[in-house]
Amino acid sequence: MKKLLLDKVNVPGIKTFEVYRREGGYRSVEKALTMSPDAIVEEVKKSGLRGRGGAGFPTGLKWSFLAKPEGVPRYLVVNADESEPGTFKDRYLMEFLPHLLIEGIICSSFALGSNVSYIYIRGEYDWVSDILDTAIGEARQHGFLGKNILGSGFDCEIYTHRGAGAYICGEETALLESLEGKRGLPRIKPPFPAIKGAWGCPTVVNNVETICAVVPIMNDGGEAYSKIGIGKSTGTKLISACGNINKPGVYEIDMTVSVEDFIYSDEYCGGIANGKRLKACIPGGSSVPILPANLLLKTAKGEKRLMNYESLSDGGFITGSMMGSGGFEVLDEDQCIVRHTLTLARFYHHESCGQCSPCREGTGWLDKILTTIENGKGQMKDIDLLWDVQKNIEGNTICPLGDAAAWPVAAAIRHFRDEFEWHITNREECLVRNFGLAHYADELKIAATT
Amino acid sequence: MADEKPLIKITIDGITIQVPEGTSILNAARMIGPEVAPPTMCYYSKLQDSGGKCRTCLVEVSAGSTKDPRPMPKLVASCRTNVMDGMVVKNTTSEKTLDARKGVVEFLLINHPLDCPICDQAGECYLQDLSYGHGDGFTRYEFKRRTFVREDIGPYIQLHMTRCILCYRCVYVANQLTDNRVHGILDRGDQSDISTYISRAIDNDFSGNMIDVCPVGALTDRTFRFKNRVWFLKPMDAHRDCDKCCGKVTLWTRGEEVFRVTSRKDPWGEVQDIDGKAAWICNTCRFEKKKAADWVIEGPTSIDRHSVISANHYEVKEMPPDPLNKVLDNHSPMLLMDIRETSQVNQPDIDLSILPGPATSYTFKDHDEATEISKANEERLKINDHKKVY
Ligand SMILES: Cc1cc2nc3c(=O)[nH]c(=O)nc-3n(C[C@H](O)[C@H](O)[C@H](O)COP(=O)(O)O)c2cc1C
Ligand code: SF4
Ligand code: SF4
Ligand code: FES
Numbered sequence: 156m157k158k159l160l161l162d163k164v165n166v167p168g169i170k171t172f173e174v175y176r177r178e179g180g181y182r183s184v185e186k187a188l189t190m191s192p193d194a195i196v197e198e199v200k201k202s203g204l205r206g207r208g209g210a211g212f213p214t215g216l217k218w219s220f221l222a223k224p225e226g227v228p229r230y231l232v233v234n235a236d237e238s239e240p241g242t243f244k245d246r247y248l249m250e251f252l253p254h255l256l257i258e259g260i261i262c263s264s265f266a267l268g269s270n271v272s273y274i275y276i277r278g279e280y281d282w283v284s285d286i287l288d289t290a291i292g293e294a295r296q297h298g299f300l301g302k303n304i305l306g307s308g309f310d311c312e313i314y315t316h317r318g319a320g321a322y323i324c325g326e327e328t329a330l331l332e333s334l335e336g337k338r339g340l341p342r343i344k345p346p347f348p349a350i351k352g353a354w355g356c357p358t359v360v361n362n363v364e365t366i367c368a369v370v371p372i373m374n375d376g377g378e379a380y381s382k383i384g385i386g387k388s389t390g391t392k393l394i395s396a397c398g399n400i401n402k403p404g405v406y407e408i409d410m411t412v413s414v415e416d417f418i419y420s421d422e423y424c425g426g427i428a429n430g431k432r433l434k435a436c437i438p439g440g441s442s443v444p445i446l447p448a449n450l451l452l453k454t455a456k457g458e459k460r461l462m463n464y465e466s467l468s469d470g471g472f473i474t475g476s477m478m479g480s481g482g483f484e485v486l487d488e489d490q491c492i493v494r495h496t497l498t499l500a501r502f503y504h505h506e507s508c509g510q511c512s513p514c515r516e517g518t519g520w521l522d523k524i525l526t527t528i529e530n531g532k533g534q535m536k537d538i539d540l541l542w543d544v545q546k547n548i549e550g551n552t553i554c555p556l557g558d559a560a561a562w563p564v565a566a567a568i569r570h571f572r573d574e575f576e577w578h579i580t581n582r583e584e585c586l587v588r589n590f591g592l593a594h595y596a597d598e599l600k601i602a603a604t605t
Numbered sequence: 606m607a608d609e610k611p612l613i614k615i616t617i618d619g620i621t622i623q624v625p626e627g628t629s630i631l632n633a634a635r636m637i638g639p640e641v642a643p644p645t646m647c648y649y650s651k652l653q654d655s656g657g658k659c660r661t662c663l664v665e666v667s668a669g670s671t672k673d674p675r676p677m678p679k680l681v682a683s684c685r686t687n688v689m690d691g692m693v694v695k696n697t698t699s700e701k702t703l704d705a706r707k708g709v710v711e712f713l714l715i716n717h718p719l720d721c722p723i724c725d726q727a728g729e730c731y732l733q734d735l736s737y738g739h740g741d742g743f744t745r746y747e748f749k750r751r752t753f754v755r756e757d758i759g760p761y762i763q764l765h766m767t768r769c770i771l772c773y774r775c776v777y778v779a780n781q782l783t784d785n786r787v788h789g790i791l792d793r794g795d796q797s798d799i800s801t802y803i804s805r806a807i808d809n810d811f812s813g814n815m816i817d818v819c820p821v822g823a824l825t826d827r828t829f830r831f832k833n834r835v836w837f838l839k840p841m842d843a844h845r846d847c848d849k850c851c852g853k854v855t856l857w858t859r860g861e862e863v864f865r866v867t868s869r870k871d872p873w874g875e876v877q878d879i880d881g882k883a884a885w886i887c888n889t890c891r892f893e894k895k896k897a898a899d900w901v902i903e904g905p906t907s908i909d910r911h912s913v914i915s916a917n918h919y920e921v922k923e924m925p926p927d928p929l930n931k932v933l934d935n936h937s938p939m940l941l942m943d944i945r946e947t948s949q950v951n952q953p954d955i956d957l958s959i960l961p962g963p964a965t966s967y968t969f970k971d972h973d974e975a976t977e978i979s980k981a982n983e984e985r986l987k988i989n990d991h992k993k994v995y
Contacts, residue, residue, distance in 0.1 A: 321793070338790070343657040343685050507794040509771060511658050516712035519795040523748045540745055547708030550679045551660050 159371040159383075159391045160364070161407045164251050170286065172293035175254040181299055183373035187262040188307040195266035199369060201377030203389035208234055208325075208362030209440065209480040210555075211464050220349040221267055222357040230358040231269040232334065233260060233366050235276040236318055236325035240441040240502060241482030244393035245363035247405040249276075249283045252367075253290035257313060259366040261299060262373050264311045267359055271312050274363075275330050278318040287315050322506035326554050327360040329508065340510050341554035364393055364481075384410040388463035392478075398436075398485035401425035410463035414438070415452045417462050418485065431487035435570070438467050439479020441499050442559030444566030445492070446476050472566065492574045493585075496567040497525040503560035514557035517548040521564055528575060531582035538575050542568055613690035617641050618698045630683035630694055631662055635873060642873075643696050644706070644735050646713070646820050647772035648684035649875055651883040655777050656684035659770065660709045661735060665702050668693035680705055703739075710740035716751040716795065717821075718767045718960065726822030728835040728913045731874060732770060749961035751795060758788060759807030761827050761892050762816060764799060769823035771797055775815035782885055783809035799823070810849065813891040817868050817876060828892050829865040833857075836913045838864055840906035845899055849887040853879055855906050858897070866891045872909065 168174035175181070187195055200215025221229060233256070237245040249256055256274070264272045276284045291313050294300045302310045316334055318324045324333045328342035331353045352358020368390055372380045381389045388410035397403045400418065402425040408417065417423045418433065427433050433448040453460055455474035460466050464478045486495065504522040509515040524541050527533050541564055549561035568575060578585040610625035617634050618641045624633045632650070634642040643664055648656030656662075662684045666677040671691025680702060683694070696702055714736060721727045753766035771790065776799075779786035787809065788801040801807055807815075816824045838857040845852045857865045868886045869877040877884050894900065908914050 323793075343682070504794065509790075509792075509794040509797040510773075511660050512709055512712045512770065513660055515771065515795050515797070516715050520712075520715060520746065520748075543708075543745075547705065547712065551663060551705050551709065553657060553682075 156391075156409050158407045159380075160248065160252070160255065160367055160393065161405075170251065170253060170290070172254060172290070172297055175252075176297070180254055181258050181294075183258055183370045184261045184265075184299060185305065187265050187373055188305055188309060192266045192268060195262065195373070198377040199266070199372055202368075202372045202380035203377075203384075203387060204365065204368055204372060204380065205387070205389075205464065206362055207364035207368070207392065207481065209239070209442070211478060214361065214365055217349065217361075218263075218267060218359060220347070221359055222350045223268065224357070228271070228356050229267055229269050230353045230356060231260065231264050231267050231272040232327075232330065232353060232358055232360045233272065233274045233363055234325060234327065234330060234360050235274050235280070235363045236322075236330060237277050237280075237363070237480075238322040238325050238506075239480050239482055240499070241397055241437065241484040242395055242440045242480045243397075244395045244405050244481055246277075246280055246283055247395070248363055248367055248393070249280070249287060253286050254294065255367050255370060256287070256363060257290055257294050257299075259369045260313055261294075261304070261311055262369050263359075263361070263366055265309055269359075270310050271314070273334060273353075274313065274315045275324070275334055276315055276317055277325075278320045281317065284315050284317055291315070321508075322502075323508045323554075323556060326556065329554070330360060331358065338508075340508050341556075343553055362480075385461070385463060386465050388465060388478075392462070392481055394462065394481045394483050396424050396483040396485070398483075399428045399431060399487035399490070400485045401428050408462055410461065412462045413452075414460045414462055414467075417483070424483075424485070427485065427487050429487075431489060433485065434488045434490060435486045435492065437476070437482070437484040437486075437563075438462075439477045440482035441484070441502065442555075442562060443477040443479040444472055444475075444562050445486075445495075445570065446566070447570045450474050450570070472562070473569070476566070492567050492571040493525065493529050493578050496564055497522070497529045499563045500525050500560065503556065507556060507560070508554075511551075511553045511557070513548045514552045514560065517544050517557070518560045520544050521548075521560065525564075528578050529585075531578065531586050533575075533579045535576070535579055537579070538568060538572065541575075613688060615688045615690075615692045615694065617694045618696050624688055626688075628688050630664060630666075630681070630686050630688055630692070631656075633688050634683065634694075634696065639872070641696055643683050643702075644731075644739065645684055645873075646731055646735065646770060647774065649774050649777070649818055650873075651876055651878075651885075652774060652777040652818065653781060655772075655774055657682050659713070659772055661706060661713075661739070663702060663705050663709070665695040665699040666692060667695055667699075706739050707741065710736055711745070713770050714740065714744065715746040716767075717770070718750060718752070720768075720960075724765075724768065724822040725825045725830055725835075726768075726819075730822060731820035752961055753798065756800075757827065758801050759812065761813060761888065762807060763825050763827050763830060765823050765825065766799055767823075768821045769799055769819075770821055771799075772820055774818040774820070775799070775824055778815045778818055779807075779809070779812065782811040782814055785809055808888075810888050811885060813888045814868065814876070814885050817870075820874075826865055826892075828895070829857075833859065833864050838914075840908060840914065842869065842903040842906050843900035844903065845890065845894065845901060847887060847890055850890060851879055851882070851884045851886070852890060853884050854886050854890055854900075856897075856900060856902070861897055863895045863897055863900075866894060869906070 163169050163178050166174060166178055196215060196218045199218060204214045205211040206214055235245055235249060260272050274287060298305060300311055300313060304311060321339050323329045324339040326341045327348055329339040331348060333339040334353055348358040348360055350357060383390050391407050391409050393405055393407050395405050406423050419426045435445050435447050436451050437443060437445045454469045467476055467478045469475045500522045504518040507514045507518045521544055524537050528537055545561035545564045548557045610627060612623040613626050614621060614623055615633050617637060620637050620641060622633060622637050624636060631643060643662040646659035646661050660682060662682055663680040664683045665680055668674040669677055669692060670689035721733060755763060755765045758764045776789055779788060787806045788799060791798050791800050816826050838859055841856045841858055843854055843856045853869060854866050855869050856863050868884055871877045
């Protein structure tokens, strides 16, 4: 498979403008500036590119929704807040290929008519922000940013803006509030940012990887991009793999790879660490439902599950999950689902912005009940209570953080209820031993050879 | 101007009505009447941008519009969702809505101190009404409740953060009515705290309206605290010439005495529109004109017959003898908890709102049994203690 994003990541000095340019960088800008903005949007539509930030919304369509009133500026904001536990692909892109992002931003800004574009970057990524600032400086020096880029008459500036450590500021409207200098509270939609975004002006918010993918789309054409992958999962996707695997890291895949291959082949994760067995996996970042091994490798219909939007969500939430942001977290047989779920619940409790009551109060409640169960003080009725509480949060909140807090709990109970029960019936033991019962996949030995 | 907007049709719980374009589902429901109007805790029609937060007004949209009759996948906040032509909405007729609302009530109550017996808001509290109308009669929450120390914010207002439901209304009042907002919400999630940074700082004119918009007893009038129960008072409409505000108020009186002054409320509990403008009142009218002579009395305020406040409106010539005094041996407790132990109950040093759980009769007696009984529960609670502060 030809890598589209990470192709040049190992070229020495690729962070610098000179090397990046020599390796063919910024070609897409030259090409884009000769096209009409609408033609670029059309090209992105044709590519079938879907947002890489989590929701998977078609990017071309999103761009075409951008309102274009006379005399009002428009903005492109790149979402580099990446705080979802288990997701670290954007950092990798920005840290090692800063110019790729800048190149993508220039093309996208031109297509959207944004003369000032922002990168809202997670505060903890301070060194990455410095790398980007250096790269922006270089690009400006060489005439790719600033006034009248390459003599085309198009002006564009890029500013980095550091977040202050809130996960919720990755939600696009909270991000805009924070960018404007206010509390990072998600806005009530509609209006959507495409109509009323940053400072009330039409705005497009896109993930880092989404914007980077615009570069190969410009270079090779939308048509060529759409031929990679399968169905509505076109192009390549970065997956940040972590957990109990031999080779954690960021991988670029085309979305025809099967989950089994991804976990066991040496090209990717290289199998489960320490010769252990696979127990469960969260395939798309902490917010998506966890799947036990048997449902992870095969769908409920018995088909091979592939690493793409459709296949991962096959079976809905009953037997499926989601592609999400591409944070692939693998749990081996020794991991405790209850503790794991508690860790996630604690995270969402800590990160809820507190604006709407179901999420503000519900996330804390989930956290407290799970803490009780994890500490061997749970009661059977607590499991049903957990279920009820998550059900009352889900779908009833302003932003999807409420859902993200509810889903992991729901999935854990759905697939691993016996483990919760084991914690309650084996109070002493669960304090010293980490795990209860587990559903293992049967075909692991076959898989190990691929 | 509103009349010029084209009228569109919406059906709520089977009742169809025509409303101007741009009306929210909630306001359309209010036009039909209280039977179908969803409850609101955070929306306040006179405050721009309010609403969307408490989620008590969620409704099911079973058809989006005539053009696109698909149902909406999630319940929507009716206060912040506009009507589309041909929309069909289910409020009281939707199981899903009622379930979700029950859930929201539960969430609003899990960290609420339930100290109604000593709360000044009792009788005119929207959380009380909401929980009676839409909640369950019991709690499933077994953990310590979030507590805060109460605080005087400025000369006129006391803040009981423990009772706050974070509706943000007071923040909008400060933004939209006063000359400068000096309080706001600090921290996030369930640690959120209304604060002024520097305590006692709020004395901006018109800040008193924060008390009126607060749906619960989190912001109370310091000049009125504990002076009287609202249902013992007689609300009278009155006015005076004021150069700062409209001067049209409700006086809460008993005999000749004026106990407090508030703005006039409409049937939805919001400040009335008078001459097309929201009749907010200034701090002078509210806090400094406490003599009947300051006012021209217009007559009794009309109050919903079902409200406890109206209790005082229907005076009986001869009151039946109150048996309570006899039972209580002429003690007059502020709080009725355990009738057998009256002398122990009246302990002014116990602040119910800082108890981390519902008060029981044990709260009022230093009883060994108390520890005995709650020991098992305490054990469960203790584990969560270390996580109080992030
Ligand atoms: C709680 C929450 C956190 C989010 N965090 C991020 C994030 O860190 N990075 C990101 O790109 N998108 C994040 N999103 C998704 C964004 O709201 C938005 O959908 C995305 O930036 C759109 O970009 P895309 O269309 O390119 O995917 C988050 C969403 C929610 C609800
Ligand atoms: S769902 Fe949670 S994070 Fe999102 S707006 Fe509501 S309280 Fe804030
Ligand atoms: S103090 Fe009252 S008005 Fe202010 S947010 Fe809390 S409940 Fe709402
Ligand atoms: S009144 Fe609509 S969400 Fe609070």
